[in-house]
Each structure stands twice: as structure tokens, then as C-alpha cells.
Amino acid sequence: DDLSLIGEDGEFLGFTQPEAEALPVVAIVGRPNVGKSALVNRILGRREAVVEDVPGVTRDRVSYQAEWVGKRFTLVDTGGWEPDAKGIDASVAQQAEVAIELCDAVMFVVDTRVGPTATDERVVQLLRRTDKPVFLVANKVDDAVLEPEAAQLWSLGLGEPHPVSALHGRGVADLLDQVIAALPKESAVAQPKLAGPRRVAILGRPNVGKSSLLNKAAGEERVVVNDLAGTTRDPVDEQVEIAGRVWTFVDTAGIRRRVHLQKGADFYASLRTTAALEKAEVAVVMIDVTQEISDQDLRIVDLVLESGRALVLAFNKWDLLDDDRRRYLEREIEQDLAHVEWAPRVNISARTGRHLEKLVPSLETALESWDTRIPTAKFNAFVAELVQEHPHPLRGGKQPRILFGTQVQNRPPTFVLFTSGFLEPQYRRFIQRRLRERYGFEGTPIVLNMRIRE
Ligand code: GDP
Numbered sequence: 001d002d003l004s005l006i007g008e009d010g011e012f013l014g015f016t017q018p019e020a021e022a023l024p025v026v027a028i029v030g031r032p033n034v035g036k037s038a039l040v041n042r043i044l045g046r047r048e049a050v051v052e053d054v055p056g057v058t059r060d061r062v063s064y065q066a067e068w069v070g071k072r073f074t075l076v077d078t079g080g081w082e083p084d085a086k087g088i089d090a091s092v093a094q095q096a097e098v099a100i101e102l103c104d105a106v107m108f109v110v111d112t113r114v115g116p117t118a119t120d121e122r123v124v125q126l127l128r129r130t131d132k133p134v135f136l137v138a139n140k141v142d143d144a145v146l147e148p149e150a151a152q153l154w155s156l157g158l159g160e161p162h163p164v165s166a167l168h169g170r171g172v173a174d175l176l177d178q179v180i181a182a183l184p185k186e187s188a189v190a191q192p193k194l195a196g197p198r199r200v201a202i203l204g205r206p207n208v209g210k211s212s213l214l215n216k217a218a219g220e221e222r223v224v225v226n227d228l229a230g231t232t233r234d235p236v237d238e239q240v241e242i243a244g245r246v247w248t249f250v251d252t253a254g255i256r257r258r259v260h261l262q263k264g265a266d267f268y269a270s271l272r273t274t275a276a277l278e279k280a281e282v283a284v285v286m287i288d289v290t291q292e293i294s295d296q297d298l299r300i301v302d303l304v305l306e307s308g309r310a311l312v313l314a315f316n317k318w319d320l321l322d323d324d325r326r327r328y329l330e331r332e333i334e335q336d337l338a339h340v341e342w343a344p345r346v347n348i349s350a351r352t353g354r355h356l357e358k359l360v361p362s363l364e365t366a367l368e369s370w371d372t373r374i375p376t377a378k379f380n381a382f383v384a385e386l387v388q389e390h391p392h393p394l395r396g397g398k399q400p401r402i403l404f405g406t407q408v409q410n411r412p413p414t415f416v417l418f419t420s421g422f423l424e425p426q427y428r429r430f431i432q433r434r435l436r437e438r439y440g441f442e443g444t445p446i447v448l449n450m451r452i453r454e
């Protein structure tokens with residue numbers, strides 16, 4: 001399906017690949033032995049295609065690439081948790097809560113021959129609270145005789161039960177038709193998998209040295225676009241090699257064009273920054289060391305934080321720095337950039353090329369942190385340790401407890417804590433600090449969300 005890209009002057013710029021999509025995610029939940037694996041195999045046509053097996057002490061979840069009537073989606077089986085001390089009940093409930101967080105639709109599987117159990121009822125409570133589409137799968141209806149049993153599951157309050165036989169295939173096609181119809185075009189939870197060099201946005205206020213950096217980096221060893229197989233190529237991006245590694249600098253056309261708009265320049269600058277961040281994985285925010293750190297610099301840093309991209313700070317025009325200014329700069333950094341003290345810093349000169357190669361390890365570190373996944377078991381051990389050492393303060397005689405947590409996403413690392421009450425911002429910041437102490441996360445924002453169980 002490749003399309004060739006022709007530039008404005010008719011030159012050949014390369015091929016485009018269809019943009020990577022974020023496939024919608026369907027999660028399967030249910031007690032052990034209700035037939036989840038049988039259903040997964042049925043949907044996959046018994047081709048067991050493991051896309052991603054998240055490692056852990058116990059298996060967290062397994063994702064499969066699935067397809068139905070030409071529509072592709074990711075099927076996630078969260079059923080790999082072993083019951084902990086609190087028993088199977090809690091384990092299945094946890095599984096359901098995690099599934100809700102990371103999917104676009106849920107299939108809740110019940111064994112029609114057994115009927116709803118207490119554990120099932122508990123999961124139903126959780127599922128009734130979500131806005132996401134939930135499909136009640138009445139499994140093991142191998143023939144019409146059991147249909148009335150399936151119909152009784154209306155009483156669970158999850159809408160129409162879908163009688164199926166995962167083992168024999170009965171009813172599965174109808175079920176999938178409806179699941180597919182309920183899925184969004186683009187997943188609200190998944191991120192697209194991008195191929196090719198990693199994508200960098202060069203950001204900074206006017207005259208900070210963005211085009212100088214670009215020219216220096218691109219000028220040294222220009223990469224021939226055609227040499228890069230499997231890359232999504234956009235004519236406004238540029239492939240650049242620094243210290244032996246190729247990167248895609250996004251939206252360089254905007255930097256090169258150097259449009260300096262008079263009216264609303266700020267507005268357009270931030271619009272362009274946002275657009276570049278959208279396409280990038282990591283941002284290099286350039287700061288001019290000859291100038292005071294300005295509100296505009298800080299706004300750009302904030303835009304990066306909001307975008308959830310990895311961050312590297314590049315202090316440019318280092319060749320112009322004298323000792324006085326240098327001492328002052330250090331104070332400024334401490335004051336104004338304390339909230340991003342986790343971002344790697346490089347001191348460069350885009351004009352002389354000084355230390356440009358140091359960008360590479362910083363970019364690599366930031367991206368590695370951004371990609372990090374911590375297995376659920378490990379994360380919970382960390383949380384338990386932290387809570388024991390430093391419990392949440394009592395408020396009005398009550399103490400919000402953290403029941404468990406999980407990392408629902410990476411890029412950037414995003415955690416959800418399931419709690420029995422509201423965790424104060426100060427306590428959440430404490431957890432974030434500890435997470436950084438333990439796992440580093442140098443160069444990446446981390447997101448810590450809370451779900452309160454009533
Ligand atoms: P899981 O623990 O939820 O993944 O359940 P499995 O898929 O391993 O199934 C548990 C048992 O139920 C196995 O013995 C399956 O063969 C059986 N089973 C699964 N689906 C059906 C079905 O549609 N009809 C019948 N009769 N048995 C089924």
C-alpha cells in the first residue's frame with residue numbers, strides 16, 4: 001500500500017507507510033473456568049498469536065492481535081493473576097478493574113451452566129459503573145436447551161446476555177458483530193506502535209537556536225531518505241544522524257521556514273509546538289543561556305508535560321556563557337525548573353557544534369524511561385513497602401488505604417491506584433518521588449491516577 005511522496009518541486013521524497021494505528025482494545029474478564037481461554041482461541045481461530053506478554057512474577061495480561069470482518073482489534077486477557085491472600089474473589093475483581101482501565105470495551109464471561117456466583121456479582125458491581133461498552137457473555141450454551149438459563153442473566157443488570165458456546169462456536173459471530181459495532185475507530189487507551197527512528201521535537205522560543213541545531217546536526221551527515229526502510233515519512237520531518245544514530249526530527253519544515261508572525265505570534269508558536277509534540281516521542285526544549293529563563297520557556301516546558309512526552313533540556317549558546325552569568329543561571333534553573341529536575345540536561349552550542357553528541361545518551365535515557373513497564377506484582381510490592389513505612393495521615397479519624405495498583409500504560413508510565421478514599425496531593429507527590437527514587441524515570445513525566453472505591 002506504499003505511496004510515493006513527491007515534493008513541491010517534483011523531487012522524490014520517499015514512501016509513506018500507512019500511519020500506525022492505535023487498535024481498539026477489547027478486554028475479557030471472568031472467573032477461572034468460565035471459558036475465557038476457549039473464547040480467546042475461538043476469536044483467534046485457534047491461532048495463538050501472542051503479541052505482548054507482559055512479564056511479571058505472575059502473568060499480568062496477554063494481548064492478542066485479533067480480526068473480525070476485516071476490523072482489527074487487540075484482545076486482552078487479564079486472567080493471568082493468581083489469587084492472592086485475599087482469595088479468588090478479590091483477584092477477579094482486581095482483574096476487572098484493571099481491564100476497565102485499559103480497554104475500549106469489555107467482554108464479561110459467565111458460565112451459564114453454573115449461573116452467577118458471588119464473585120460474578122462483585123464484578124458486575126464494578127462493570128455497572130463504567131461508561132465503556134460491556135458485553136455479558138453467557139458461555140457454555142452449547143445448544144438451544146440452555147438459552148432460557150442465559151436469558152435469566154438479564155437480572156444481572158448488564159443488559160442483554162449473549163448466549164455463546166466458546167467451545168463449539170455457537171453465537172460467537174453475533175457477539176463479535178456487536179462488539180465490533182461498539183468499538184471506537186481509534187482506541188481511547190492504546191498508543192500506536194511506531195516503526196523506524198525515534199521521533200524528536202526541537203522546541204524553544206524564537207532565536208534560541210533551533211534552526212542552528214538542525215543545520216548542524218543535519219549538515220554533518222545528511223541521511224538519504226530512501227535508505228530507511230519501514231519508516232513513516234512525512235515531508236515536513238527530517239531524518240538526522242547524530243553520533244551514529246538516526247532520529248526523526250519532526251516538523252522541521254516549521255523551523256526551517258522561520259515564519260515570524262507579527263500578530264498572535266505567541267499563539268501560533270504554541271500551536272506549532274503542540275502539533276510537533278503530537279508527532280514526537282521526546283522533546284528537546286532549548287534554552288538560551290544568554291537570556292533569563294522566561295515565561296515563554298516555562299510555557300513550552302509545560303506543553304511538553306501536558307503532552308506526556310519525554311523531555312530533555314538543552315542549554316544552548318554555551319560558548320557565550322561567562323562565569324557570572326553561569327552562577328546566576330544555576331540559581332535560575334534551581335528556581336524555575338525544579339519541577340522538571342528529573343529531565344536530563346545538556347549544555348551545547350548549536351553554532352560550534354559543542355557537545356551535540358551528548359544529546360544522544362540523554363535522548364536514549366529519556367526514551368527508555370518513557371517506555372518503562374513495571375509488572376503489577378513488583379509495583380504492588382513497592383506500594384506495600386512504601387505504605388508500611390509512611391502511611392497516609394489520618395483525616396477525621398479515617399485513613400484512605402491503597403488497595404492495590406497497576407501500571408496501565410507506558411509512554412509515559414501511567415499508574416492507577418485503587419484506594420478506599422481520597423489520597424491527598426501531597427501524599428501522591430510523595431509516591432511519585434519514591435517511584436523516581438526506586439525506578440529512576442529520568443527524562444519522563446509519570447502519571448499517577450486514583451480510583452476511589454466507595
Ligand atoms: P478460563 O479459565 O476462563 O480460561 O476457562 P477455559 O477456557 O480454560 O475453560 C474451562 C473449562 O470449560 C474447560 O474444560 C473448557 O473446555 C470448558 N469450556 C469452555 N467453553 C465451553 C463451552 O462453550 N461449552 C462447554 N461445554 N465447555 C466449555
Ligand code: GDP
Nearest residue numbers: 206207208209210211212316317318349350351
Ligand atoms: P531559532 O529561531 O530558534 O531557529 O534560532 P536560530 O538557529 O535562527 O538562532 C538565532 C541566532 O542565534 C542566530 O544568529 C544564530 O547564529 C545564533 N545562535 C544559535 N545557536 C548559537 C550558539 O550556540 N552560540 C552562539 N553564539 N550563537 C548561536
